[in-house]
Amino acid sequence: MTDPRPIGVFDSGVGGLTVVRAIMDELPNEAVLYFGDTARCPYGPRSLEEIRTFAVQIAHHLSGQDVKAIVVACNAASSAGLEDVTASVPVPVVGVIEPAVRAAVRATRNGRIGLIGTVATVSSGAYQRTLDRLDPQRSARLVSRACPLFVESVERGDTTSPGLMRAAAEYLAPLSEADVDTLILGCTHYPLLRGAIHHVMGPGVLLISSAEEAADDLYDVLASGDLLREEPGPPVHRFESSGDPERFAELGRRFLGPEFPGARHVALDMAGHP
Amino acid sequence: MTDPRPIGVFDSGVGGLTVVRAIMDELPNEAVLYFGDTARCPYGPRSLEEIRTFAVQIAHHLSGQDVKAIVVACNAASSAGLEDVTASVPVPVVGVIEPAVRAAVRATRNGRIGLIGTVATVSSGAYQRTLDRLDPQRSARLVSRACPLFVESVERGDTTSPGLMRAAAEYLAPLSEADVDTLILGCTHYPLLRGAIHHVMGPGVLLISSAEEAADDLYDVLASGDLLREEPGPPVHRFESSGDPERFAELGRRFLGPEFPGARHVALDMAGHP
Numbered sequence: 259m260t261d262p263r264p265i266g267v268f269d270s271g272v273g274g275l276t277v278v279r280a281i282m283d284e285l286p287n288e289a290v291l292y293f294g295d296t297a298r299c300p301y302g303p304r305s306l307e308e309i310r311t312f313a314v315q316i317a318h319h320l321s322g323q324d325v326k327a328i329v330v331a332c333n334a335a336s337s338a339g340l341e342d343v344t345a346s347v348p349v350p351v352v353g354v355i356e357p358a359v360r361a362a363v364r365a366t367r368n369g370r371i372g373l374i375g376t377v378a379t380v381s382s383g384a385y386q387r388t389l390d391r392l393d394p395q396r397s398a399r400l401v402s403r404a405c406p407l408f409v410e411s412v413e414r415g416d417t418t419s420p421g422l423m424r425a426a427a428e429y430l431a432p433l434s435e436a437d438v439d440t441l442i443l444g445c446t447h448y449p450l451l452r453g454a455i456h457h458v459m460g461p462g463v464l465l466i467s468s469a470e471e472a473a474d475d476l477y478d479v480l481a482s483g484d485l486l487r488e489e490p491g492p493p494v495h496r497f498e499s500s501g502d503p504e505r506f507a508e509l510g511r512r513f514l515g516p517e518f519p520g521a522r523h524v525a526l527d528m529a530g531h532p
Numbered sequence: 533m534t535d536p537r538p539i540g541v542f543d544s545g546v547g548g549l550t551v552v553r554a555i556m557d558e559l560p561n562e563a564v565l566y567f568g569d570t571a572r573c574p575y576g577p578r579s580l581e582e583i584r585t586f587a588v589q590i591a592h593h594l595s596g597q598d599v600k601a602i603v604v605a606c607n608a609a610s611s612a613g614l615e616d617v618t619a620s621v622p623v624p625v626v627g628v629i630e631p632a633v634r635a636a637v638r639a640t641r642n643g644r645i646g647l648i649g650t651v652a653t654v655s656s657g658a659y660q661r662t663l664d665r666l667d668p669q670r671s672a673r674l675v676s677r678a679c680p681l682f683v684e685s686v687e688r689g690d691t692t693s694p695g696l697m698r699a700a701a702e703y704l705a706p707l708s709e710a711d712v713d714t715l716i717l718g719c720t721h722y723p724l725l726r727g728a729i730h731h732v733m734g735p736g737v738l739l740i741s742s743a744e745e746a747a748d749d750l751y752d753v754l755a756s757g758d759l760l761r762e763e764p765g766p767p768v769h770r771f772e773s774s775g776d777p778e779r780f781a782e783l784g785r786r787f788l789g790p791e792f793p794g795a796r797h798v799a800l801d802m803a804g805h806p
Contacts, residue, residue, distance in 0.1 A: 418559065
């Protein structure tokens, strides 16, 4: 049995490409169809209702191209709309929140888990709700902090400047004070700041990347569902963006490697109508 | 202050490129000079003395090209010769073993840590010695298992075949039986098998990648030692191999991305003389 259909992956922008890379590592024989909603990026300042509408619209767009599974590689969209996406498409859907929370619950020893992300992700409360579900005895406590400057730093290629380090020290201080021993990188951009975050938090704090954990979950879904691609030839990946494909490709190189293949522009209804 | 010198990274072959990628992610402004000793690869069946000689020879070769730090991105060479390498070059040296053991000691809750690696790495006892040093109260116990077929699978691009899954189930069964809750991926090839290993071990076992942990350590060394490169232009990476550069580039694409830039052949004395 072989299932040659691509895996649909989407994000508000380029951050989800860290998830794509983890997928390409773990499943090098699988084709990826990526959609970056760069025309409406960032999702951070938008309402949960609006983000949910966009997520369902993009899932339909991917589903219409015959994907065999969808990865919501966006913390804001996973926070706001994972259930709606799951209900609206006929294929398995993997988000980024539950895999990361599951790993963090497993990893913490003192029961204090930190979460960093964008304002939208942190204020949605989705990580807390997921933790309540996965840890019903309430043995772990979540301490959250929004880090609004981090995305911009990563997109500039800045992971070490004095300005970034000052911002990191300020953002992360309350988490250190709360004595978290495990920290969820709750934004797909943040794996690229792993070194800086590790440097500020110290070696006693374990960092959980939602990108890798989500790729692990996707592997399980494909392997258990008999959905693996077993063709002999290499897979063909495709990248789409709702905004400027040139700008997307420029950032894509930063996330996926120096020779990112380029992207195709796709116009979606901006209000989220199908 | 800016230090434009490259970071020297070496491995017996291509596996160390997973460490290079973690370095490029965390430190995108740093130049990397990579040496893959493909002419003498694999180190697995060689004596520790021989591996130590090779490691010191390569460290001298890199040091002669004015690197500012050296990462021994090879478990066998870190096991056999990290101290000799450190003593033989005038720059900071980072290995892959100590960062991974430190993270595993932090991560385990039941004190049972698994280690998988090549025969050379597992039989060297280096992980056990590092654990004894970092955990002097002996609160954690190490259960090790060599997985000789894994490297070949990764280099073939096979992370999902029934044959690989059977091998993984057989290799990993004793670790599951020993109830490890944390598993060190003690070979630089294994991050590419993360999905398969996670699938077999289940979500209750935390996977520790020595590639990422070593990159975190390098970040600390550069940031604390005022060794960061702060030039405005992008860094130029270079790749050298002692064996066939074409074959190296072919595998390099699998590890570093589809458009690996290619490698230069460098002839070293095969017996390890300087």
